[in-house]
Amino acid sequence: MIDLSNKVTIITGGSRGIGEACVKLFLKANSKVAFTFKNAKSQSEKLEKELGAGVKGYRVDMESEKEIFYMVDQTVKDFGKIDILVHNAGIWNDGTLEKMSLEHWDELIRINLTSTFLFCKAVTPYMKKNKFGRIILITSTAGQRGEAFHSHYAASKGGMISFTKSLAVELASNNITVNSVAPGWVDTEMNDDVFADKDYKESIRKGIPVGRIATAEDIAGPTLFLASDLAQHINGEILNVNGGSVLCG
Numbered sequence: 001m002i003d004l005s006n007k008v009t010i011i012t013g014g015s016r017g018i019g020e021a022c023v024k025l026f027l028k029a030n031s032k033v034a035f036t037f038k039n040a041k042s043q044s045e046k047l048e049k050e051l052g053a054g055v056k057g058y059r060v061d062m063e064s065e066k067e068i069f070y071m072v073d074q075t076v077k078d079f080g081k082i083d084i085l086v087h088n089a090g091i092w093n094d095g096t097l098e099k100m101s102l103e104h105w106d107e108l109i110r111i112n113l114t115s116t117f118l119f120c121k122a123v124t125p126y127m128k129k130n131k132f133g134r135i136i137l138i139t140s141t142a143g144q145r146g147e148a149f150h151s152h153y154a155a156s157k158g159g160m161i162s163f164t165k166s167l168a169v170e171l172a173s174n175n176i177t178v179n180s181v182a183p184g185w186v187d188t189e190m191n192d193d194v195f196a197d198k199d200y201k202e203s204i205r206k207g208i209p210v211g212r213i214a215t216a217e218d219i220a221g222p223t224l225f226l227a228s229d230l231a232q233h234i235n236g237e238i239l240n241v242n243g244g245s246v247l248c249g
Helices: 017-027 041-051 065-079 102-130 151-174 189-195 198-206 218-228
Strands: 006-011 032-037 055-059 083-089 133-138 174-181 236-243
Touching: 006 017, 006 065, 006 133, 017 032, 017 041, 017 083, 017 218, 032 065, 032 083, 041 055, 041 236, 055 189, 065 102, 083 102, 083 218, 102 151, 133 151, 151 174, 174 198, 174 218, 189 198, 189 218, 218 236
Parallel strands: 006 032, 006 083, 032 055, 083 133, 133 174, 174 236
Antiparallel strands: none
16 A cells, blocks of 8 residues: 655665665555664675675775765665655663763764754755655654663753654644654564563563563664655654554653
């Protein structure tokens, strides 16, 4: 039912986890896909080989304005336009208030929040030119309710949520919608360390009403929906995908 033929999608952090699941699903929906990676060059090349024509990986440092704008411009050169941005790239780590250094705070804010601003700024002129755009930001339940011992992460995702709502109104007259998907716990490589504690992982699972931890594919599906014509009247929405564990709008 969802067909993104003749669409070009940028997916950041597309070499693994949620991003990789999005790359595969958007390509299956007939979109051409440009995705970013930082260190996973071999995985990027594997994906390109596996998925064939219509997908290409670009190495991008999320802290580099120059590399972000270059990637967006290069995508237009390689694919002709940009219709959809799925900004998924980000990091998650520990940080208690009293022990967190300013450097630690700044690094996460740059990678998670500032890169969001830069990618949106870079793609918007192309979307305005074509009078069409879909921007989907992957945020987190942490940005909605806060998260003790991860305040920097929660602040970055909360900032992305407010940014979503702000841009939704600012860009709507150009036929550009801006929405967010807010996952709860997802069983991906990012959480391998914390999930190494099997008892803790099981306690998380039991706390989710549907009885299981989300997969990357569980997040990719709602993301594809927001990029499709089925969601053309949805704008400024934060779509919770957490199995009912956090009930907030």
